[in-house]
């Protein structure tokens with residue numbers, strides 16, 4: 001029995017490629033996605049080869065570990081130096097903070113552990129009498145899991161170093177930065193399953209910015225690009241759902257309730273971008289006792305710029321592609337990363353290095 005919709009069907013891909021060429025304007029347009037999974041699919045499948053010269057697609061701040069500020073990493077390391085067991089996701093451990101990563105801190109004697117979920121950090125805490133810190137990173141996709149654990153069962157020796165981020169405020173902030181020149185956003189499908197297409201509307205209101213939520217198969221992405229180009233051609237910017245098999249207008253209400261019960265929106269720092277209003281979370285007052293920052297006296301740690309040669313701030317704001325950086329593939333490789341974008345599996349530089357993104361540009 002044939003599948004009703006083959007997501008990698010070359011014939012359909014060619015048809016979408018033809019549609020994209022017909023819809024593409026003569027003047028250059030820059031489409032930006034904010035999702036490492038989109039960048040992996042685009043680069044791995046060579047989708048940029050389907051695009052006419054006038055249409056560029058760049059990754060913005062779509063890699064959760066890449067946008068985690070160095071100050072937060074240093075804070076986690078200092079909590080480890082105070083004797084806590086620090087738990088976080090694998091990629092987070094390799095990202096350099098102020099010259100050192102959590103992995104390096106482990107080599108220096110800190111107890112740093114890789115976990116796959118907030119729930120696993122609970123198990124670590126249940127198995128010890130020592131203090132355990134869960135370094136919680138990620139977008140609206142992972143934040144509900146942190147909220148769920150917070151509501152269910154938190155051992156008294158577990159606290160949470162909160163570094164979750166919200167995508168729509170970051171998209172709006174990109175539009176206010178100089179020289180981003182964005183013509184439309186390909187919005188992330190998985191984040192949108194949680195927040196719904198409606199969540200983008202207040203942030204795009206009055207900005208006349210095309211936004212299309214896209215899935216992650218090659219045809220999903222080409223389809224979303226075609227929808228974006230149609231909005232641009234017709235001068236009818238709106239928030240459009242190009243991934244209706246997974247995303248609804250109002251998203252996952254149960255997950256949103258979890259987030260709302262535990263957290264409130266807060267201004268937080270994004271690596272390479274700065275502090276953005278409403279772009280993260282803080283605990284509501286009834287959960288403040290779980291805040292690792294309140295439990296450990298490590299002081300306020302100000303952020304500082306990355307290595308002078310690293311162009312991650314431009315890559316994370318879609319003002320450069322990885323191959324624009326002179327360190328790409330020379331001084332900076334996945335084995336010896338200089339900046340965060342070469343570490344995270346969803347970082348643009350790591351993806352381009354792995355799939356030869358420059359050749360496929």
Ligand code: SF4
Nearest residue numbers: 311312325332339349
């Ligand atoms: S190649 Fe390395 S140094 Fe250059 S922008 Fe990417 S991560 Fe930063």
